[in-house]
Amino acid sequence: MPFHHVLPASVMAITRTVTVAAGRFAPGHLGELTPVVPFELIDAVLTETRSVQRRLRDLPSRIGIYFLLAMCLFPEVGYRLVWDKLTAGLAEVPVASPTPKALRDLRRRLGSAPVRALFEVLAGPLARPTTPGVRFGPYRTVSFDGCSSQKVPDSGRNRAWLGRTSHHGYPTLELMTLVETGTRALIGAVFGPTAKGETSYASRLLHLLRPDMLVLWDKGFDGNDFLASVTATRAQFLGRLRSNRRTPVLTRLADGSYLSVIAAVKVRVIDANITVTCTDGTVFTGSYRLVTTLTDARRYPAAALVSLYHQRWEHESAYYALRHTITNGRVLRSGDPAGVEQEMWALLTLYQALRTMMVEAAESLPGTDPDRCCFTIALQTARDQVVQAAAVITDPADVGRVGLIGHRIPARLLPPRRQRVSTRKVKSPMSRYSTRHDDGRPDTSRTIPGLDISVLEPREPHPQLPAISRDDRHTALAERRRHRILGLLEEDPTRLWRPRDIASHFGDITMETMYRQLSRWAETGLIHKLGPGLYAATAWTPTPLARPAKTLTTRPWGKPHAKLHRQAPHTSHGYGRVAEARESCFSCKPWRPSLSWRVGSRHARWRPVGPPRVCVPTRRRHGPSVRDPLRADQDPGHTRTNRLQPGRIMAVSAGQQPHGACTTSTRRTSSCRTRRRSWASSRRTEKGA
Incomplete structure (x- = not known):
């Protein structure tokens, strides 16, 4: 008869050691992120802000800080499940089992002051001077930008503080940050109601600028007062300039840019057209007008500055990681302003801790650009390490070595950044940007095989007009202003003339006189007014043209x-x-x-x-x-x-x-x-x- 035998099962026992704080402080950790926010730093911040507990109970203040950070790390679950994740790796350690109300009271006891102080300690540039992609010449590139899409619960106290916007169903915060573009690390942040405006919030971060920084910004930051304030910090800047700003041409430079002055600040203005060619043959052109304090055209060519300005979009990637990768677009938890402030500072602190681990992982592999590090890998690995309570306290002999996050990020680097173009879209149905006008840009992301940058030279300046018009009442009929202007218009009846062009052609008429007389002649039918400030000659007819008159009707x-x-x-x-x-x-x-x-x-x-x-x-x-x-x-x-x-x-x-x-x-x-x-x-x- 056949003989049957059972093979022994292939099993393996894994034993790991978890090292945490002793006693009631054991749940206070953040997994592998704990070395970035160590116990000593938390205790120092609590002491400085006078937030240390008066009596040692089951929920000390240090545990409250780590609970706030874990609450932002797991935004999809409630207070009790966040606590379970903090204590999941402490099976052999007796820990407290607080109720959600006890955890809520712990938040209220702490307030927002210690979390804000913790963020201010961690915030700042992270990259070394030799890290690729963080500097332009001798300057570290940073950028200002705001985000007004962070939603908070629609409670009465939040509405009284923030108000309610017409294009959102929830009250929203205005978040203004100063970001290191090479690493997307936060150097500073402020937030508040959206009614104050971006420049008012950015002015509160100017003390963080240094002389070795080059600040990038988008349109809207080119106010005279803001430019003067940035210049006072001795930092350089490169930003968008609104097209309706009139800048005098002082000196024309060889690369097509020119020197000018804005608010008593000597600047350099660059007008450029960027022609983009997509892989499917689509071609469209965008116009950029940049202003900078880097006035040396030989050392900093205009084309290089236009290419550098593209780094400002790294700021948008930072907001994407903060708003979508971490919170997945969720509304914050807190229903009152004090809780919203506390939660926002905890969220910013967590983001900065993750960026710190990513920069360390990139610098562990020489020549690696921090742009190639995947934020999602760092976030998910940090969540796993919190549940396992792994690498909370490291061995002094392992100082300088990277942990699991530092191993996974270099092993799964993103491909080198490719040039691509895509239309900005907001998926919220209540957004004011839900529909977009057809401006020639593609609706989907497309690769750019060709990019052409052409710097436009400034236009010829208009001749100086006189302060007083020439009196031609006693001149010959053919030499009077009316006959001369009509003759000029009849030379080319198809051309549309502007008052400044006509006044500049003759050189003896002021703009005020030109506007007044052209309007009068258009009313009498001598010339045609075809639009705002556009005039043309009137074709001759044997019958006189009628004049518009006012008639009484009732x-x-x-x-x-x-x-x-x-x-x-x-x-x-x-x-x-x-x-x-x-x-x-x-x-x-x-x-x-x-x-x-x-x-x-x-x-x-x-x-x-x-x-x-x-x-x-x-x-x-x-x-x-x-x-x-x-x-x-x-x-x-x-x-x-x-x-x-x-x-x-x-x-x-x-x-x-x-x-x-x-x-x-x-x-x-x-x-x-x-x-x-x-x-x-x-x-x-x-x-x-």
Whole structure:
């Protein structure tokens, strides 16, 4: 019979040693991140802020600091589950089992002062001077930027502090940070209500700038006061300049840039066009206007500065890691301002601790750019180490060695950064950026095989205009300003002229005189005004052009008011008088009541309809009936009556006379009832037609 035997199971016993603080302080740790925020640092911060517990109980203040950091490390679970993760690796150690209310009271007892002090100790540049990608020449590149998408619970106290924005369902914080672009580490941070503005928050971080720093920023930071404040710190800057800023051209440089001055600060302005070619053949161009205090064009070429400005986008990657990788876009926990401040400082401290471990891992492999380190790997490894309570206290002999985080990051480096382009999108349905206008940029991320940077030279300066216009009243007719300007416009009738171009061409006219006379000539029909500040010559016709004039019109049962009509000159002699039409209108249209018109309304609105007509003014409230010219054109056998109103313009086809029109009739109705009945009958007839 067959013989059966059972193979022994392949098992292996793993024994590991967990070293933590003794006694009631055992749950106070952050796994492998504990050496970044050691016990001694926590105790010193608590002592400095006077937050040490008065009596030693189950939840000391040191444990409270580590609990706050773990709360941000595990944002998807509640207080009790966060505590379970802190104590999961301490199976053989007797630890307390607090309730969620006890943990909430622990947060309130601590406040935000010790967590803020802990962040200020950890914040700062992390990279060595020799680390790739952190310096531009002798300067360390840093950047200012704000983030206003951090949501907090919609409670009454939070709304009273932050307000409620129109494009978010929750109150939001304005977070302003100063970031080292090479490592994305935080140098400083402030936050508060969004109503204060970015520059006011950035001004509170200027004391962190050093003379060896080059500050990058986006549009909106180019105010005169802010530029002067940054210059006072002796740091250099390179930032976007708004296109409507007028900067004088003092000196033209060989690379196409020029020296200028803003707020008594000597700067260099660079205008550049960047042409991007995608792999699918899509080509689009973006314009950038940069301002910098690096005025040496030979040492810092304009093209190199335009390429360097792209490093500012590393700041956006830092906000992505903070808002989406750690919190996954969740709303913060705290329902009151004190708790929100405490939670924000804990979140920023945790982010800085993770960045510290990533920079150490990158520098352990010489020549590695910190941009290639994956933030997700560092975050998930740190979470695992907290649950296992691993590497809380390291052996003094292992000082300088990297832990599990330091091994995993270099082993899984991201590929070298490639050039790509993608449209910024906000996925929140309540966002004001939910729809984007078609600006030529691609909707999806695409690789850029070609990038062309062209520096634009400044335009030729406009000639200096005189302070007083030349008096040409006693000059010959051909030498007067009117004839000279008309001759200039008629040389090229298709060109659109601006007042400054015309004034600069002659050189003896001030801008004020030029604007005033061009407007007057456009009103009289000598020239055409085709848009704001755009004028062109008028083609010659044998008939004189009509001038626009003001005609008196009235609302039904109301006072007369003036409307500007492009028609022949009318002579009005006040309310109830006849306005005589001397010439035919050249662009007047018949006026009818709009759909919102009501019988007896004092505010009936009139709208033009149909082809150009001849205006026949009337003066009586209830004149004789006239035949509707529009309906008569379509059906000669149809008759319909309309009662004339004071100042109402009855329109008929050019060359026709209104049937039965009489502006001198003195017939009046006997009562308001008869007046309303006649109007109602006319209105019903008009609707039936």
